[in-house]
Amino acid sequence: MIKDPQALIVGKKNWEDYYLFSLESSGIASQALPGQFIMVRISAQPQPLLRRPFSIHSKEKKNIEIFFQITGLGTSLLSQKRIGESLDILGPLGKGFVTGESFQDKVIVAVGGGRGIAPLYFLSQELCSSGASVKIFYGGKSHKDLPLKEKFEKDGIELFCSTDDGSFGYKGFVSDFFKAELEKLNPSCVFACGPEEMMKKIAQITQEKNIPAEFSLESVMGCGFGACWGCVKKIKKNFKEEWTKICEEGPVFSREEIIWTEEEK
Amino acid sequence: MIKDPQALIVGKKNWEDYYLFSLESSGIASQALPGQFIMVRISAQPQPLLRRPFSIHSKEKKNIEIFFQITGLGTSLLSQKRIGESLDILGPLGKGFVTGESFQDKVIVAVGGGRGIAPLYFLSQELCSSGASVKIFYGGKSHKDLPLKEKFEKDGIELFCSTDDGSFGYKGFVSDFFKAELEKLNPSCVFACGPEEMMKKIAQITQEKNIPAEFSLESVMGCGFGACWGCVKKIKKNFKEEWTKICEEGPVFSREEIIWTEEEK
């Protein structure tokens, strides 16, 4: 966990309101694990005041990538930064997905909805290098919401795309597509990141089939490193339910730990 | 007085912390008079909150120029704007310098200190076209504070440069240089813009010699168009002293109207 006040933007791509930034930050790259995130300072001016959390999308040598969608002021200002400017970032933060040798030769499924695809690229990099066979479900509202399709394909990762409007791949929710294909794929483990409603369904489905599953949760974060108590969600620990800091003990939790909220604002 | 929310930046030059922007704004250009100013919105975010006032440095057809020095957050953010971006501006505001046919064949002296040179270019454009013979005293701390020297020279305007440190031209305050040369030049009228201390001295000198003089005053401005009562200075009107809105009734006042403050912060 370090602060890099000068992470140079060395690459930038965009597809409509999705952006991929490549940042040179050897300190953070050397420590990063899949599912961890960074906190990015958007502006030297106090609006937006707080940093914004972004999953580490990939790492390669000295560089990490972040992949994000414009959803408000912070991401909009961030999207305007250019190659050659630098960002003040903290990371790597939090605890990531379970990975490692035990997944060798296993089939692993990861499900990403919208911008929730972000951490799954790093995860699949890592799992592939452990010898796992990774299948990615990638869902979006429409064809344009699947900008990373080619990137996964280039790496030879098997992709299952869905769009709500049927403009590409399976027509419908990615969770339904996942359900339909599950039997065939028979994964040893499932990872998911995306809208809470999507993750909830993946949790139900994997529970019914008794497949281990991990989820990357989101929350409004004040600090990202455990100091503000702002990011809590209710998590089961040793049979007790506790308000738990997502930034420190998460953002990734196993299905058994998560208590899904009834209604999300 | 109009609002132009989209004044395109069509030109940008800079010399260390001095900047010259050319803005396309036909509405404002068509109405502008020397000594008037515009209010520039710096940021869509509320910091800095208020617009910043800048004298109209020149006009040519559809374009106006502003010339400014970085003195704080607003001017620093402004300096980072690029050609092709646009600025939200109000103008032309206030009342400018006295100009017109009556100056034909007269010698006119204008004294600018530092960024105070800004309105004097437009003024000399106008006076020259009325057939006056314009002499400019241009003072700065050091050689680098006289970036507009060449611009005036190119127009064939006689320049009297001074620097506090003697790195270019007369060594000493521009007001002293002005005093030394005054007799010789024997101007019909003097205009000045710059630090309050400098203008105060020009006022004393011209008063002693009984030469009419006008000064462009500065003040912190909330609105620039008479709505906030924030910009007042004490001004003599019909033998009474009144807190007067600089933005509406100024920024230019004659020597007789101005009550110089004892000590400036």
Place this chain on the structure above:
Amino acid sequence: MTDLSVDLGFIKLKNPVLAASGTFGYGLEFSPFIDLNKLGGFVVKGLYFSPRPGNLPPRLVETPGGLINAIGLPGVGVERFSEEILPELRKYNTAIIVNVCGESNEEYASVVERLNKEEGISAYELNISCPNVKKDGLCPALSPKDTFSVVSLVKKSSSRPVITKLSPNVTDIVEIALSAQEAGTDALSLVNTFLAMAVDIETKKPILANTFGGLSGPAIKPLVLRMVYQVVSHVKIPVIGIGGISSGKDALEYLITGAKAVEVGTANFIDPETTVKIIEELKTYCQKKGIDKIETIIGTLKV
């Protein structure tokens, strides 16, 4: 076509967007930029009985997301206002509200009595809450008793509806609101500026000549929204929300919380078209949400 009009009981406004006193000059300053007839109304600069010079400059200083002013209520006085300015304002078809000031209860009453004689005023807004005129920001709106006594005196003198403008610089704004209601005010406007200060570390002096000033602008919105929420649930009279409004979204936050109208202040300096833009944004919101009458969203906050 969305109906944006709101009925305050004593006056019906075209739309809930007013311009706030002291940030809109005498209204006319904005006519180069906007059509004043489009506004719900505007509140003119605070008016004492006699002309006043206001405070020494510097009168303004910016802070993060805010502006501190210590203008100190300069103005032309009630006579010149009536003779020279009001006739100009009467040409507009919008609610003209006069912000009434006084150094004593009696002065408030005399301003109102003088203005009673003039046509073309929709209501008085009692400015009992300006923090820039007395030492330490003292003003009647800090005390329920003082509020009661000035409001009841003015109500007796006034031939027009009276809106009482409260101060945020209090422990319990509900208590002050209830006093004003008891004294007979027709509406409340919340709020005037927050007592504030800025220091220059180079000169080691307060930046404002007056030392203290009043903070306004986006920075204060969350504080005022809270006060409006507290007050609307305790009073029966309409509440007008004022503080940090610069967009339709801001205005809607106040309306949903329970304000029947809003006043736009500092934002007028930043963009003189703000009021008109807010009206457009309210229209767009209502159309998008299928709302026929904007009044139906007032006070719909689900807690």
Place this chain on the structure above:
Amino acid sequence: MTDLSVDLGFIKLKNPVLAASGTFGYGLEFSPFIDLNKLGGFVVKGLYFSPRPGNLPPRLVETPGGLINAIGLPGVGVERFSEEILPELRKYNTAIIVNVCGESNEEYASVVERLNKEEGISAYELNISCPNVKKDGLCPALSPKDTFSVVSLVKKSSSRPVITKLSPNVTDIVEIALSAQEAGTDALSLVNTFLAMAVDIETKKPILANTFGGLSGPAIKPLVLRMVYQVVSHVKIPVIGIGGISSGKDALEYLITGAKAVEVGTANFIDPETTVKIIEELKTYCQKKGIDKIETIIGTLKV
């Protein structure tokens, strides 16, 4: 070499920069980023006697230049703090101040009594001003009487110096400050957060689950600076300034106004190095101005 130390009477700090409670975790969260030994000290998260869950999320919302929090004082309780956390903190050579909370005067006293037994605490900061735990932001610091009674009880129980942390949500902060002084507090810290609210116009709900929260950050600095100015001229005990400090310049404004030390809050989230940077900036300012001892600039405001 500039001497940055300040003497609060009951404690001498290396430098006037403390980290504020609730924004610095238990301190240890910042050790990856800064050397805690460099700080004047830090105030740990508010501590009740028993462990507490805090409020429902969402607990945070940003506003222009500010942050509203309704964390609601979750924490490990005094027992676990003493057993597990304090031993870690003792390793640092800096003032450790414990922010003490209570639902009743007695709970404040019991927290202090339990902590009296532990080594390594420099002072207690009485949090009688958190606006996020009771309805309508109620807390002892809103009333001189309640302030007096809790402070005097705690003073009796405490074997250590007591700093009383005041609320800004009052009409007259001097009155509260004087009560706390009369009750024997050794110092005052000004201030806790401002009662605030935010509304989502899409869902028509308050954004915070708790409806109300406390505003902090740059937006509040001009309000707090004014309060510090008012209080320092009326009390004899040291005042610590808290509110919107994120740079050396901000800290200097407070010191010049009369605060003997400052606490840095929200800025710790934005940049975990803020406190250390401020200390550097204070040094630079003193060197530039030829100031040998930073104490000599405290309260030098020329009005």
